[in-house]
Amino acid sequence: xxxxxxxxxxxxxxxxxxxxxxxxxxxxxxxxxxxxxxxxxxxxxxxxxxxxxxxxxxxxxxxxxxxxx
Numbered sequence: 842x843x844x845x846x847x848x849x850x851x852x853x854x855x856x857x858x859x860x861x862x863x864x865x866x867x868x869x870x871x872x873x874x875x876x877x878x879x880x881x882x883x884x885x886x887x888x889x890x891x892x893x894x895x896x897x898x899x900x901x902x903x904x905x906x907x908x909x910x
Contacts, residue, residue, distance in 0.1 A: 860895065860898040860899065861895070861898075863894075863898045864891060864894035864895040864897070864898050865891070865894070867894040867897065867898070868887075868890050868891050868894045871890060871894070872890065892910075893906050893907065
């Protein structure tokens with residue numbers, strides 16, 4: 842039988858790398874950049890921005906990402 846024991850000899854860092862998490866982080870980066878405009882953002886803005894970020898993580902072309910659906 843194979844040895845299945847595990848040992849960790851240093852600090853462990855857990856990274857979120859799912860497409861959903863990456864899209865969420867990208868959404869926050871864009872939002873922070875756009876925050877200087879001081880405009881109030883509604884639900885449509887947030888959902889559209891998240892959808893665009895999610896498409897970016899899936900490899901859509903820029904034209905498809907920015908297309909209004």
